[in-house]
Amino acid sequence: MNRPTETKKQENAKKPTPFKTAPSPAVIRRLPRYYRYLSELIRENRLRISSQELADLMQVTASQIRQDLNCFGGFGQQGYGYNVRYLHGEIGNLLGVESGLSAVIVGAGHLGSALASSHIFIHRGIALPAIFDIDRNKIGTCIAGIPVYDLEDLPMFCRERKITIGVLTTPKEAAKEVVHLLTEGGVSGIWNFSNMELRSENGVTVENTHMGDALMTLCYAVKEQSEGKK
Amino acid sequence: MNRPTETKKQENAKKPTPFKTAPSPAVIRRLPRYYRYLSELIRENRLRISSQELADLMQVTASQIRQDLNCFGGFGQQGYGYNVRYLHGEIGNLLGVESGLSAVIVGAGHLGSALASSHIFIHRGIALPAIFDIDRNKIGTCIAGIPVYDLEDLPMFCRERKITIGVLTTPKEAAKEVVHLLTEGGVSGIWNFSNMELRSENGVTVENTHMGDALMTLCYAVKEQSEGKK
DNA sequence: TAGATTGTTAATCGATTAACAATC
DNA sequence: TAGATTGTTAATCGATTAACAATC
Numbered sequence: 382m383n384r385p386t387e388t389k390k391q392e393n394a395k396k397p398t399p400f401k402t403a404p405s406p407a408v409i410r411r412l413p414r415y416y417r418y419l420s421e422l423i424r425e426n427r428l429r430i431s432s433q434e435l436a437d438l439m440q441v442t443a444s445q446i447r448q449d450l451n452c453f454g455g456f457g458q459q460g461y462g463y464n465v466r467y468l469h470g471e472i473g474n475l476l477g478v479e480s481g482l483s484a485v486i487v488g489a490g491h492l493g494s495a496l497a498s499s500h501i502f503i504h505r506g507i508a509l510p511a512i513f514d515i516d517r518n519k520i521g522t523c524i525a526g527i528p529v530y531d532l533e534d535l536p537m538f539c540r541e542r543k544i545t546i547g548v549l550t551t552p553k554e555a556a557k558e559v560v561h562l563l564t565e566g567g568v569s570g571i572w573n574f575s576n577m578e579l580r581s582e583n584g585v586t587v588e589n590t591h592m593g594d595a596l597m598t599l600c601y602a603v604k605e606q607s608e609g610k611k
Numbered sequence: 612m613n614r615p616t617e618t619k620k621q622e623n624a625k626k627p628t629p630f631k632t633a634p635s636p637a638v639i640r641r642l643p644r645y646y647r648y649l650s651e652l653i654r655e656n657r658l659r660i661s662s663q664e665l666a667d668l669m670q671v672t673a674s675q676i677r678q679d680l681n682c683f684g685g686f687g688q689q690g691y692g693y694n695v696r697y698l699h700g701e702i703g704n705l706l707g708v709e710s711g712l713s714a715v716i717v718g719a720g721h722l723g724s725a726l727a728s729s730h731i732f733i734h735r736g737i738a739l740p741a742i743f744d745i746d747r748n749k750i751g752t753c754i755a756g757i758p759v760y761d762l763e764d765l766p767m768f769c770r771e772r773k774i775t776i777g778v779l780t781t782p783k784e785a786a787k788e789v790v791h792l793l794t795e796g797g798v799s800g801i802w803n804f805s806n807m808e809l810r811s812e813n814g815v816t817v818e819n820t821h822m823g824d825a826l827m828t829l830c831y832a833v834k835e836q837s838e839g840k841k
Numbered sequence: 842t843a844g845a846t847t848g849t850t851a852a853t854c855g856a857t858t859a860a861c862a863a864t865c
Numbered sequence: 866t867a868g869a870t871t872g873t874t875a876a877t878c879g880a881t882t883a884a885c886a887a888t889c
Binding site: 661663673681688689690 | 845849
Binding site for chain 1: 646647670802820824829832
């Protein structure tokens, strides 16, 4: 199998000249999807892939893939394509996979427990050493092997353990206070599932996941369809 | 309080000349957010709002709001602004709120249970009469008062009860089979939480909610920040 | 009527796609 | 070397914003 001298070239590329075009939010939001498809290709033992093949697979244009990847420097090789494992690794690096990030979940309700029980953090190399809640019945117990602590201790815990991400799964009413405590704790990102809309500020990046919005978007399409049938 | 003759005008507007500009996906994805802010304004007993005020509140441009709403016909009134309840109601109609939609959850794991226990469906007037799973220990039980049935019975149940939405919270491995059963059941929308990427086809609209992607997007920002500090 | 604010058209901006020269 | 395929520039497309005439 023809596999040219990409190793050396790519070793050099590890610190490419910073950014050509600053990656737009649109590009960044596509990275996790690339990462998923590349993970799948690794599972299938694919060694290399061209932008065209990947484009067909993902139903996007080859141009977009090449343009996107080039925001971060050259990950491919002319005449060869992209080395699957290498590209996967580089995108993983961009996304902070296995880079020592750590998270705590705040709110030990159904959703908080579901997230704690999932592999969503482990799978990306993100430590999840604690869950916080105010419920005396929950404090002191474990969920999926993770201890539940008193919300009061949140800032201190975050500071001591250098927690980088807070996951907010409390009801709307508690959200503001939790944001305050997480900010005090020095986290740099908040993943917000509460119904309250949060904004990135004070150097804390917020990622809002409004599941209700996704459901309603689906409802729009479903409703349109049923009206079309009439 | 000056509140001109908007009632009559808006009565007429209920069936406006179809679409001026077909609403783009970008516009549709913004509707739930408008809906949330309007819900909040109703809670605050606001009667009217101008595009500019709403824009300030939501941190978007007034132009965008007016442009977005105009895809669907005139919901406002020159010189007055928008009637909060009326606009809320109209956007709700677009999004199929309280319009007889119904859903079933497939996969009675942590996430499925969390969704069943939440008010996400009830709150939008979507019926949730059943959960399906293959686990013999779960079949026959109830989760948040909702019965868990055998996956085998899914297509028949969906057909008989005219279920419109399937919520897919199974592991990746089961996803394909569940999509098959839901399609057989005649649903018109699938809300996919499984790690498998699904495409809209055969007249079934898919809304992919890849929570891991949201987390990774946040990680990108967090990682960038920590590198900036160095 | 005068003032306010929408609905809508035109201008701008950004993102996507196409094309091709560079190069492996 | 010839063929393949990237990296990158230029063209196109779509979405956002600005401006203003219509009108309540």
